[in-house]
Amino acid sequence: MPQLGETVTEGTVTKWMKSVGDTVTRDEPLFEVSTDKVDSEVPSPAAGVLTEILVPEGDTVEVGVVLAKIGGDAGGEPAGPAETPAPPVQAPAPEAAPSRAAAPPPPSPSTPAPATAPGTAPSTAPAPAPAPAPQPAPPPPAAAENGPEPLVLSPVVRKLLTENGISAANVTGTGVGGRITREDVLKVVDANHAPGSPPSPPSTPASTPTSAPAPAPRLAPVTPTPVVLGSGDQIVPFSNMRRRTAEHMVRSKSTSPHAFIAYETDFENVERVRKAWGERFKTEEGFSLTYLPFVARAAVEAMRDFPLLNASVGDDSLVVHPEVNLGIAVDLSNEGLIVPVIHRAEEVTLRGIARRIRDLASRARNRQLNADDIAGGTFSITNDGPFGTYFTVPIINQPQVAILATDGIARRPVVVTHEDGSESIAIHSTGILGVSWDHRAVDGAYVSSFLARIAELLAGRDWSAEL
Numbered sequence: 405m406p407q408l409g410e411t412v413t414e415g416t417v418t419k420w421m422k423s424v425g426d427t428v429t430r431d432e433p434l435f436e437v438s439t440d441k442v443d444s445e446v447p448s449p450a451a452g453v454l455t456e457i458l459v460p461e462g463d464t465v466e467v468g469v470v471l472a473k474i475g476g477d478a479g480g481e482p483a484g485p486a487e488t489p490a491p492p493v494q495a496p497a498p499e500a501a502p503s504r505a506a507a508p509p510p511p512s513p514s515t516p517a518p519a520t521a522p523g524t525a526p527s528t529a530p531a532p533a534p535a536p537a538p539q540p541a542p543p544p545p546a547a548a549e550n551g552p553e554p555l556v557l558s559p560v561v562r563k564l565l566t567e568n569g570i571s572a573a574n575v576t577g578t579g580v581g582g583r584i585t586r587e588d589v590l591k592v593v594d595a596n597h598a599p600g601s602p603p604s605p606p607s608t609p610a611s612t613p614t615s616a617p618a619p620a621p622r623l624a625p626v627t628p629t630p631v632v633l634g635s636g637d638q639i640v641p642f643s644n645m646r647r648r649t650a651e652h653m654v655r656s657k658s659t660s661p662h663a664f665i666a667y668e669t670d671f672e673n674v675e676r677v678r679k680a681w682g683e684r685f686k687t688e689e690g691f692s693l694t695y696l697p698f699v700a701r702a703a704v705e706a707m708r709d710f711p712l713l714n715a716s717v718g719d720d721s722l723v724v725h726p727e728v729n730l731g732i733a734v735d736l737s738n739e740g741l742i743v744p745v746i747h748r749a750e751e752v753t754l755r756g757i758a759r760r761i762r763d764l765a766s767r768a769r770n771r772q773l774n775a776d777d778i779a780g781g782t783f784s785i786t787n788d789g790p791f792g793t794y795f796t797v798p799i800i801n802q803p804q805v806a807i808l809a810t811d812g813i814a815r816r817p818v819v820v821t822h823e824d825g826s827e828s829i830a831i832h833s834t835g836i837l838g839v840s841w842d843h844r845a846v847d848g849a850y851v852s853s854f855l856a857r858i859a860e861l862l863a864g865r866d867w868s869a870e871l
Contacts, residue, residue: 405459407467408442408775413586413648415439416464417471422454428474435471442742442773450474466585564589567659568596645740656802660717664797665848666838667855670863671813674698675833677867685871689759693871696732696787697758699810699837701870702861703785704728704749704757710854712846713839714782716803722845731781731801732761734768742768743801745781754870789813789835798840805845808858809838 405415419436422428434448455475459465561584565572568589575592577584633639642650678693685693707714707728715724730749734742744764746757767773784807786798792812800807813835820830837858841851 405437405465405467405469405471406446406775408437408439408444408778412439412442412467414464414466414644417459417461418443419461420457420472421445424454424457426454428452428454438771442775442778443771444774448474452476469583561586561589564593567655568593570596643739645736649740652802653799656800659802660800660805660842661844662800662840663843663848663851664838664840665851665855666795666836667852667859668834669837669859670818670832670834671695671698672832672834673863673865674867677871681868681871685755685758689755689762691758691762693758695789695813695835696785696810697754697761698862698867699787699808699858700730700732700746700749700757700761700785701752701754701867702858702865703783703808704730704752705861706854706857707783708750709857710850712850713806713841713854715805715845716782717805717842717844722805725782727782729780729782731784731804732764733784733786733801734765736769742773742778743781743784744768744773744777745779747780754867784808785810795836796838798838800840800842805842806851807840809840811836811838 407413408415415437416439417435418438421433421435428434428448428451430449430451431447433445434454436443436445452474453476454472456473457471458473459469459471465471561572564570564586565575570589570592572584575584575588578588674695677698678695682693711724712722714728715722717723727747728749730746731743732746734744736742744767746752746760746764749757752760764773764777767777781801781804783804784801786796786807787810788796789810789812792814794811796809796811798807798809813833815831816834817829818832818834820828820832822828837855839851839855
């Protein structure tokens with residue numbers, strides 16, 4: 405099961421496009437999967453024969469669970485670890501459960517008998533000669549160093565282990581086949597925070613990707629504060645999307661030291677362009693020209709001078725991205741948020757950004773986004789302006805280091821300074837732009853200058869040239 409989005413931890417197989425025994429080619433659509441955020445066709449990771457379907461249509465499983473097996477065309481033998489590439493989430497493909505140990509495993513000289521846990525060898529085997537034959541199926545080489553550790557760890561489980569410095573070997577899995585679930589890790593985290601509890605041994609360096617955000621300690625146990633129910637109180641269970649969003653937000657606040665700066669911005673130049681081009685633009689494009697594309701285009705342009713905000717925090721370093729993959733937060737009818745991405749936004753004009761925002765928002769609300777549409781964001785914008793808000797302090801979309809908030813724009817009196825230095829009062833369209841940023845990455849002066857540059861571009865650029 406691939407991970408279709410950073411906060412997605414499970415998916416439902418809605419349709420298999422092939423049956424057992426069918427020949428499939430690499431990258432041919434193999435099945436459809438539905439999550440809280442996207443519905444997507446998933447291509448086959450390998451060519452061969454579909455030898456087994458492990459998860460039927462309608463079943464919901466966690467990210468990383470093996471859904472099917474693809475073998476070679478000779479006798480339909482299931483492909484071994486070297487033959488079946490991993491799914492997009494980079495989880496090991498051949499999750500050989502203990503119940504399948506009777507199947508003849510491919511030879512693997514890199515997994516000798518001592519790598520198995522004590523007590524796993526049959527007690528009735530004769531001493532020297534037959535010892536290799538009755539061994540259980542050897543794990544893939546990547547798991548050999550951990551012995552009994554489960555073969556598949558979902559990205560969410562890996563992240564929790566890394567962030568809390570816990571080795572998977574110290575977690576007892578309660579999932580299918582002994583797999584470690586998110587709840588298993590959280591139990592260990594809470595136990596470590598109990599008074600007098602010794603900390604778990606840290607995970608091995610090999611299990612921590614160099615590009616991952618720096619580990620952050622868990623600030624508090626996940627046990628909720630008891631709530632006393634009163635007469636008439638209603639309990640509304642969190643939906644899966646609400647629960648995953650909550651987890652992502654809590655993790656972001658515990659990972660990044662958030663700071664915030666706001667800047668009052670004059671949109672009068674933008675307002676004049678919208679009035680001059682509004683009707684023509686709507687006739688040509690089929691939708692209205694709003695303020696958001698101007699803000700997005702100005703932010704992308706400003707990042708040429710402030711590239712450290714188009715970055716992620718790694719291990720004791722800042723990873724600066726060469727391309728601006730701009731995420732635009734979209735509300736899903738008050739059921740949750742999703743952040744589709746305009747990839748390589750620095751190459752797109754004002755009109756092009758307006759088109760892409762419209763397309764992504766429309767497909768997001770109709771559950772037509774695919775995995776690529778929500779992957780790879782490097783900087784995000786959240787837009788509460790249409791609701792007439794005045795001041796929004798957003799939470800950073802991890803692993804990014806900053807997020808820009810746009811609020812309501814209204815006609816207000818402003819002081820205008822003329823070329824001769826004299827001043828007068830005029831009515832302009834103004835609004836607040838704010839940035840929440842990770843204080844590990846940059847300081848306030850850098851972000852203030854970034855916002856000032858955005859305001860300068862909005863007030864002085866000839867935007868009609870890009871329409």
